[in-house]
Amino acid sequence: MGNSSDAHAPSSGLSLRIPQPARGHQPADQVRYVSKAGEMKKPDLDEKVERVALMRKQMVRVLDDDGRAVGEWVPDLSFDDKLTGLRDMMTVRAFDARMLRAHRQGKISFYMQALGEEAIACSQKRALRPGDMHFPTYRQQGLLIAGGYPIVQMMNQILSNEHDPLKGRQLPVLYSAKSHGFFSISGNLATQFPQAVGWAMASAMRGDTAIASAWIGEGSSAENDFHAALVMASTYQAPVILNIVNNHWAISTPEDFARGASATFADRGYGFSIPAIRVDGNDYLAAYAASQWAEQRARSNLGPTLLEWITLRRGAHSTSDDPSVYRPDHESEQFPLGDPIDRLKQHLVVDGDWDDERHAALEQEIAAEIDAALAEADSHGSVKSGVVPSASTMFDDVYAELPRHLREQRDQVGE
Ligand SMILES: Cc1ncc(C[n+]2csc(CCOP(=O)(O)OP(=O)(O)O)c2C)c(N)n1
Secondary structure, three states: OOOOOOOOOOOOOOOOOOOOOOOOOOOOOOOOOOOOOOOOOOOOOOOOOOOOHHHHHOOEOOEOOOOOEOOOOOOOOOHHHHHHHHHHHHHHHHHHHHHHHHHHOOOOOOOOOOOOOHHHHHHHHHHOOEOEEEEOOOOOHHHHHHOOOOHHHHHHHHHOOOOOOOOOOOOOOOOOEHHHOEOOOOOOOOOHHHHHHHHHHHHHHOOOOOOEEEEEEOOHHHOHHHHHHHHHHHHOOOOEEEEEEEOOEEOOEEOHHHHOOOOOOOHHHHHOOOOEEEEEOOOHHHHHHHHHHHHHHHHOOOOOEEEEEEOOOOOOOOOOOOHHHOOOOOHHHHOOOOOHHHHHHHHHHHHOOOOHHHHHHHHHHHHHHHHHHHHHHHOOOOOOOOOOOOHHHHHOOOOOOOOHHHHHHHHHHOO
16 A cells, blocks of 8 residues: 555566467377376265366376276276177267268268267266166267167258158258257357256256256357356256266367367366366276266266366267367377277277177178168268258258248248
8 A cells, every 4th residue: 555666566568378278289289187097096976076076187097008997997898888888988989980081972962970979978878777868969979879779860960861760950960859858959158058058957847857968069168058057057056967078179169279278178166165086088997987976976866067078079060070170180099098999899809809800890780781771871862962851841940830921931932
């Protein structure tokens, strides 16, 4: 007060911090806080949030470099369960590859793949129950595939053909499958996050046993809706799993821009008093175990859990994107968590009755399934061939009942 030489006064002007990408332009830079496989303790389901706080700067990992499953987080899965997981992931990858090819062939207008991220959605779908509801982004096709949703139906949606369950109204990959616990995907990022919490609250209010699972990318976690969801989930202890898939990129923007100075995305859970853990997203066994832990917490009325999944978006953001203009070559080869399919395969070889020959045979079997599905879907037309749902149906479902002005517009279409 009255002190003319204030020690805190800046000597020059302010400057804005622009995040310097920690990775990206220098692919050799390591992902932070990579724990050794088996190193992390597995807390009790009802462990206090303060006691699991450290886990937001560590990483749950089960598969070690030799493909062995180690530590407290090893899930109780049979060889067949693991093989099922491998098949799910391989099906997602083959599906994606075939759709990318279809795009290059001019058969479809748009596509988004999940290359490198297959373990996360596939394992969580298997860890939850039918009746639970997922609120996905456009990169969780694994939820549908591991949930047994017909592949032909997915393709019908992508082609916008006469069998498209969404009647040609949605951009390719924005699926909706209520019967399979897959909430309608919206193009508006992050909106599904608070909706998932609301769904979970409704389930709890009804005294039901079903839980919700919310999905978001690390980039989209900068949206207001992300924060609204965490407040509601924490206040009402909603039975929800809050998944942040940190694949390190939001189109051309590195994770650094959405995260805050030195934080992890899991850190955000702690501030809302939500137990939050980081998980190796390329380790199917860790992913299954962490999903199951969060699932059991929600189902036992112990409230929400935040899971930050560490993975890498290996492919382009979408078929409209060219990552070579903003990210380094060979990034995925240097990624310390490897590839989810390779790692589970290696584990099955080490642990049981699996080898390259069987793996190749399975790959062929899946490729044939995918080709057959595409042939079937293609026979029902596509946007490109002009065989699409009737134009008059475009007025349906805007409201529960068709109002007069829409009836008039439909009559003008005259189909
Ligand atoms: C509200 C809103 N803002 C911007 C976009 C455009 N957009 C589509 S995807 C995307 C990046 C999302 O990145 P991230 O959440 O990290 O998910 P990822 O694509 O990596 O899976 C953006 C900015 C949008 N669809 N909706």
